[in-house]
Amino acid sequence: MKRILQKLIVAAALRLVHAALVELCKLDPYVHAQFCSLPNGTSYSIYTGHGAPVLHVRWDGQKLLRLKEVRERATCELHLKSLADSFLMFTGQIGLAQGYARHAFSMQGEIADVMRLARLVNRAEAYLFPSFLSRRILPELPSLPVPSLRLYGHLIFGFLTRSYS
Amino acid sequence: MTPAYFEYQNAVKILCGQNALDRIPDELRQWGASRPMVLTDAVLMKLGLAELVVDLIRAEGCPPASIFTDIPVDSSLGVVNRVAAVFREHNCDSIIAVGGGSVIDSAKGVRLVLSQETDDILSLSGVENISAGRHVPFIVVPTTAGTGSECTGVAVIRNEAQGVKMEFLSPFVEPDAAVLDARMTLKLPARATASTGIDALCHAIEAASCLQKNPLSDAHATAAISLIFQNLLHVVQHPSDSAARLQMALAATLAGIAFSNSMVGGVHAIGHALGGVCHVPHADVMAILLPHVMHFNLPRARDSYASLLPHMIGMDAASSVPEEERAQAMVNAVSHLTEHLHRLAGLHLRLSDLGVKEEDMERVAETALNDGALIVNPVALDRERVLDLLHRAY
Numbered sequence A: 001m002k003r004i005l006q007k008l009i010v011a012a013a014l015r016l017v018h019a020a021l022v023e024l025c026k027l028d029p030y031v032h033a034q035f036c037s038l039p040n041g042t043s044y045s046i047y048t049g050h051g052a053p054v055l056h057v058r059w060d061g062q063k064l065l066r067l068k069e070v071r072e073r074a075t076c077e078l079h080l081k082s083l084a085d086s087f088l089m090f091t092g093q094i095g096l097a098q099g100y101a102r103h104a105f106s107m108q109g110e111i112a113d114v115m116r117l118a119r120l121v122n123r124a125e126a127y128l129f130p131s132f133l134s135r136r137i138l139p140e141l142p143s144l145p146v147p148s149l150r151l152y153g154h155l156i157f158g159f160l161t162r163s164y165s
Numbered sequence B: 001m002t003p004a005y006f007e008y009q010n011a012v013k014i015l016c017g018q019n020a021l022d023r024i025p026d027e028l029r030q031w032g033a034s035r036p037m038v039l040t041d042a043v044l045m046k047l048g049l050a051e052l053v054v055d056l057i058r059a060e061g062c063p064p065a066s067i068f069t070d071i072p073v074d075s076s077l078g079v080v081n082r083v084a085a086v087f088r089e090h091n092c093d094s095i096i097a098v099g100g101g102s103v104i105d106s107a108k109g110v111r112l113v114l115s116q117e118t119d120d121i122l123s124l125s126g127v128e129n130i131s132a133g134r135h136v137p138f139i140v141v142p143t144t145a146g147t148g149s150e151c152t153g154v155a156v157i158r159n160e161a162q163g164v165k166m167e168f169l170s171p172f173v174e175p176d177a178a179v180l181d182a183r184m185t186l187k188l189p190a191r192a193t194a195s196t197g198i199d200a201l202c203h204a205i206e207a208a209s210c211l212q213k214n215p216l217s218d219a220h221a222t223a224a225i226s227l228i229f230q231n232l233l234h235v236v237q238h239p240s241d242s243a244a245r246l247q248m249a250l251a252a253t254l255a256g257i258a259f260s261n262s263m264v265g266g267v268h269a270i271g272h273a274l275g276g277v278c279h280v281p282h283a284d285v286m287a288i289l290l291p292h293v294m295h296f297n298l299p300r301a302r303d304s305y306a307s308l309l310p311h312m313i314g315m316d317a318a319s320s321v322p323e324e325e326r327a328q329a330m331v332n333a334v335s336h337l338t339e340h341l342h343r344l345a346g347l348h349l350r351l352s353d354l355g356v357k358e359e360d361m362e363r364v365a366e367t368a369l370n371d372g373a374l375i376v377n378p379v380a381l382d383r384e385r386v387l388d389l390l391h392r393a394y
């Protein structure tokens, strides 16, 4: 039962992170610039444990697309070593740096691509989590050009209009 | 404080001290190997150090099946793939790397290519992403006391096409044995002794102050710092002191074990970028950047730095420093050491001395942001902060 609940929460968190990055690409010039520095077609796959949710995304030069399935290996694959690790990371109990320090994931691809993703995910977490939580998991709180509430507004509208599937 | 979770690994057998080199053939025999490939560079060939190893293993009935002497100072993925092909051509069964960081890391790459039965090292890039594969016995004989690479699970190799240093992290990168023999570092010139010694110090300090630090890496790091404090200045002034040379070799190995289990940080992230973009020697860059990055990290690394002070300047001297000033005193001690080594051995103190061009700094900063070592630096580093550090060190 606990595992099923963790899977559901991790699946929801993966969708939220993807949706937040899609919106932030439009709202936050820093995130937009980070995406624009990626070569078109750069793809990421995040596996969260055995039989656990997976997120495949690809940057097509304009938007971060979520893919239902992939035929070839992503540019960069992150494999969380257990669902327990994924749950800690996607519920904001540990950040990406702590996850790395704990050997919580293995990675196939170039480390530079993980660092690019890390900057984006850290930024998204700074928006999504309340500041007392972000302060605990991020090395430093960035100054954000857009209030979190505005992002949440866009996300609610986006989910209602099925913009992220 | 003990982290909520940490890992520690060191599977390298360490052969340390008198006549350690002479034990190499027996080590190979224990692994069932008899046709080693010796990897080294032209300078070590000229100095007779590689020859010393080759003669010893030949005398013990284990002649090399191939000797590759063309590892460049700044090795690359292409070199690794070429050497692996030569290994196969000559039907070798094991690797002996004799050299500094470039030779050792290239050999690690070659071993990976062979054990994973591929032709291209690039296909293996990642973190803990490969399984054990075929075992290729692998012995490392370091000829500097600095890199610590003889005991680490990481290989840093230049990607010539992208102008970046790539990291390959895996426990299967670790050699089977490291041979620490004072004969290999006796001829090291004073400046290289100084810079490689500071590289080892940098490994220990970054290992003991980064976000991945843990009690076991701390134990190795502090032991390394104490040995460096006791021996580095001495060995620069008395280069033929074999006992002190061996202590420095041991310090470098201890620091290697430390950072292999807790990573490094900002000094190495920026240093790798400078190496990739400007082709400057790794140890020289470490010596220049270390005091600047420590000063920058100080607000978040206060406790770590303070706890390192007794190892860096001795227990008696450290106890006379008020507790709240110990972290700053640690940074000052490192600065003083590099300045002292500058006067004694001509250690470089500024990036401009290495021929780094100001116009390269933007590219160096961009490259540094994508280096894996940055993720565990105690203070977040962005483009502006890296540029600021580069200008301070210029």
Ligand SMILES: [Fe+2]
Pocket: B147, B199, B202, B203, B268, B282, B286
């Ligand atoms: Fe180093």
